Amino acid sequence: MAEENVIELKGVEKTFRDFWMRPVAEAVRGLDLEVARGDVFGLIGPNGSGKSTTIKMILGLIRPTKGTVRLFGLDPRAKAARARLGYLPELSHLHSFLTAEETVLYYAGLSGMKRTEARRRMLGLLEELKLAHVRRRTVGGFSKGMARRVAIAAALVSSPELLILDEPTSGLDPIGTREVKELIARLAAGGMTVLLTSHQLFDVQDICNRVAVISEGRKVGGGVVADIVASAQDKRHALEEYFEARLNLQKGGA
Amino acid sequence: MKDAFQIAWRGLWRGKMFWTLLAAVVAAHFLLPGLVRSDGTFAGRFEMHVRVVFGAVTALVCLSSLALACGALAREREDELLPLSLVRPVSAFSLAAGRWLAFLSLAACILALHYLLLHFMLPSVGLSPENCRIHHAPALPPAEVTAARMMEAFLRSEKTPEAVKKAPRAAVLALLTAKENERYEVVRPGETLRLPFSVPADETLTVQVRFSTLYNIKEPLCGVFRYRDSEGPVSNSTQAILEVPLRAPLSDSHVGFEPLTKPISPDLTFKNTGRSDVMLRPRRDVTLLAPGDSFAANSLRATLEALALAGLLAAFGLFLSAALSRPVALFTAAVLMAVALMAPDAVSQFPDEFNATMGEKMGLAISRAVTRFTAALSDVSPVSDLASGRAIPVGELGRVIATDLVAWPFLFLSLSAFLLRRKSR
Numbered sequence: 001m002a003e004e005n006v007i008e009l010k011g012v013e014k015t016f017r018d019f020w021m022r023p024v025a026e027a028v029r030g031l032d033l034e035v036a037r038g039d040v041f042g043l044i045g046p047n048g049s050g051k052s053t054t055i056k057m058i059l060g061l062i063r064p065t066k067g068t069v070r071l072f073g074l075d076p077r078a079k080a081a082r083a084r085l086g087y088l089p090e091l092s093h094l095h096s097f098l099t100a101e102e103t104v105l106y107y108a109g110l111s112g113m114k115r116t117e118a119r120r121r122m123l124g125l126l127e128e129l130k131l132a133h134v135r136r137r138t139v140g141g142f143s144k145g146m147a148r149r150v151a152i153a154a155a156l157v158s159s160p161e162l163l164i165l166d167e168p169t170s171g172l173d174p175i176g177t178r179e180v181k182e183l184i185a186r187l188a189a190g191g192m193t194v195l196l197t198s199h200q201l202f203d204v205q206d207i208c209n210r211v212a213v214i215s216e217g218r219k220v221g222g223g224v225v226a227d228i229v230a231s232a233q234d235k236r237h238a239l240e241e242y243f244e245a246r247l248n249l250q251k252g253g254a
Numbered sequence: 255m256k257d258a259f260q261i262a263w264r265g266l267w268r269g270k271m272f273w274t275l276l277a278a279v280v281a282a283h284f285l286l287p288g289l290v291r292s293d294g295t296f297a298g299r300f301e302m303h304v305r306v307v308f309g310a311v312t313a314l315v316c317l318s319s320l321a322l323a324c325g326a327l328a329r330e331r332e333d334e335l336l337p338l339s340l341v342r343p344v345s346a347f348s349l350a351a352g353r354w355l356a357f358l359s360l361a362a363c364i365l366a367l368h369y370l371l372l373h374f375m376l377p378s379v380g381l382s383p384e385n386c387r388i389h390h391a392p393a394l395p396p397a398e399v400t401a402a403r404m405m406e407a408f409l410r411s412e413k414t415p416e417a418v419k420k421a422p423r424a425a426v427l428a429l430l431t432a433k434e435n436e437r438y439e440v441v442r443p444g445e446t447l448r449l450p451f452s453v454p455a456d457e458t459l460t461v462q463v464r465f466s467t468l469y470n471i472k473e474p475l476c477g478v479f480r481y482r483d484s485e486g487p488v489s490n491s492t493q494a495i496l497e498v499p500l501r502a503p504l505s506d507s508h509v510g511f512e513p514l515t516k517p518i519s520p521d522l523t524f525k526n527t528g529r530s531d532v533m534l535r536p537r538r539d540v541t542l543l544a545p546g547d548s549f550a551a552n553s554l555r556a557t558l559e560a561l562a563l564a565g566l567l568a569a570f571g572l573f574l575s576a577a578l579s580r581p582v583a584l585f586t587a588a589v590l591m592a593v594a595l596m597a598p599d600a601v602s603q604f605p606d607e608f609n610a611t612m613g614e615k616m617g618l619a620i621s622r623a624v625t626r627f628t629a630a631l632s633d634v635s636p637v638s639d640l641a642s643g644r645a646i647p648v649g650e651l652g653r654v655i656a657t658d659l660v661a662w663p664f665l666f667l668s669l670s671a672f673l674l675r676r677k678s679r
Contacts, residue, residue, distance in 0.1 A: 109257035
């Protein structure tokens with residue numbers, strides 16, 4: 001596979017089974033996806049469409065039932081692939097007894113960073129995310145938005161080449177949301193590949209250059225955001241219109 | 255592994271667990287001797303400080319290691335913290351092993367404090383412990399081997415009832431092994447009992463023995479032990495645990511005993527010079543005691559054994575924690591601990607397996623399986639060894655460390671890592 005594609009999914013299917021190995025749910029059905037280097041890629045779809053399952057397969061947390069998932073041309077479980085990855089889950093679960101700086105340093109350590117380099121990077125990130133003044137406070141007492149920013153710092157500390165963000169603006173106030181969007185734009189401008197999921201289609205339209213629409217485990221649409229906006233009548237709600245149109249088309253087809 | 259260790263250690267430290275356990279150890283040393291009365295003798299007070307306090311500290315360390323480990327990974331999985339760690343270039347094994355090392359370090363800190371307190375407390379209450387002693391058991395073939403020979407003879411014999419012949423071999427063998435362990439030898443007046451021992455020749459030895467009588471009544475006993483070129487007379491009553499020092503005989507005309515002759519037998523002999531029959535169990539009632547090293551060295555070995563036990567339980571707790579939710583893991587650990595503590599007694603004291611009901615047979619089978627499993631996991635008794643003054647051999651300590659602190663934890667942590675990967679889905 002060309003290294004140009006940071007993420008490549010080919011004919012991926014995932015069926016969850018119960019204890020007796022009986023199929024319970026077909027979460028993903030024949031999904032093909034390519035995320036090129038430098039893309040800010042939005043994975044959008046209604047609840048239960050298979051976005052989280054797809055992300056878990058890309059992260060190597062679960063294996064596909066069929067098809068192949070490649071991350072930097074490698075198996076997602078390979079350490080070499082994981083070393084180039086940053087991940088922000090949908091909910092910012094953090095160790096409540098750790099301070100903000102300890103949290104970021106912990107994940108830096110797990111990523112194999114040297115202590116001095118990790119410390120320098122941690123201080124820079126906490127400064128950038130406006131957490132420097134609370135860096136010695138335990139995160140258990142943080143607001144949802146502050147915890148979210150700590151989680152973002154933890155995801156970014158190892159300077160990953162690929163950043164996977166699951167609902168990155170979830171729990172943030174409008175100012176926090178704007179700051180995160182600006183941060184993602186800065187990261188993308190610096191050459192980082194970003195894959196994100198969100199229900200905030202305005203945000204996706206603002207941040208992403210490419211999108212894929214997933215519904216019932218299938219890819220039902222996608223393309224370059226600029227093209228979608230260009231072909232839309234209401235530029236402001238272009239992605240929302242496109243999303244609804246693709247879902248209606250799928251329902252009609254079904 | 256270092257990062258996983260640090261995070262778990264910080265959790266223990268900031269969760270106040272560290273200080274709570276240290277306070278409990280100090281309280282055990284200062285309060286328990288006041289709460290539990292000794293008989294006032296040196297031996298009683300020593301027993302109090304060693305068996306009761308060390309027992310309490312060991313139980314505290316082992317149970318806290320198990321309980322903390324049972325919650326560790328389960329809580330992280332329930333809080334969805336594990337995927338964040340598992341997507342990093344780090345193995346699930348090192349995540350589990352780092353946490354195990356943190357629990358082991360906590361146990362080591364508690365036991366180190368106990369060790370220091372013990373050596374501070376004993377002289378302060380006027381107790382200067384004696385050197386420990388190396389316990390030598392008779393050099394008999396293993397009870398299982400003797401039992402297997404007996405079983406073959408039983409099965410060949412025409413007198414053996416058909417019901418016994420048809421019974422499961424394992425059950426018969428277990429019964430015969432238990433009987434062999436409890437087998438009594440009767441020494442009639444004027445008779446001599448021989449027991450093989452292999453003890454280095456230059457040792458100054460003491461025989462520790464407990465005689466019985468047929469109906470377990472106390473009777474006067476009189477006799478002479480001899481081992482190599484030394485002997486020790488004994489004149490006391492049955493049922494008591496006696497210590498008989500062996501010394502070079504004062505003259506060859508010792509009362510009731512034949513003069514020393516060459517070649518010297520490698521067996522320990524006991525000649526009954528009294529007027530009553532006496533009985534003893536060769537595998538249970540006779541031990542040769544040789545001088546060991548200092549109490550301090552022995553208590554260090556006992557402490558290390560306790561640490562190994564805590565390490566084993568912590569690894570097992572992590573395994574349960576990786577497999578089950580926190581309350582279920584804690585409940586499972588509690589039930590397994592209770593069964594493991596009761597099972598050996600159930601197995602050894604069950605009267606007659608062949609007249610048992612189906613329910614009793616099932617219970618016995620479970621008890622036997624648990625005993626076999628836990629004996630394979632760990633077979634140490636640091637508290638009773640230290641309290642009874644038994645020197646813990648360095649070889650035994652090495653074996654305990656190799657199994658309880660290396661081999662089994664490695665297996666449990668590998669299983670935990672496997673489960674972490676599966677459960678993170």
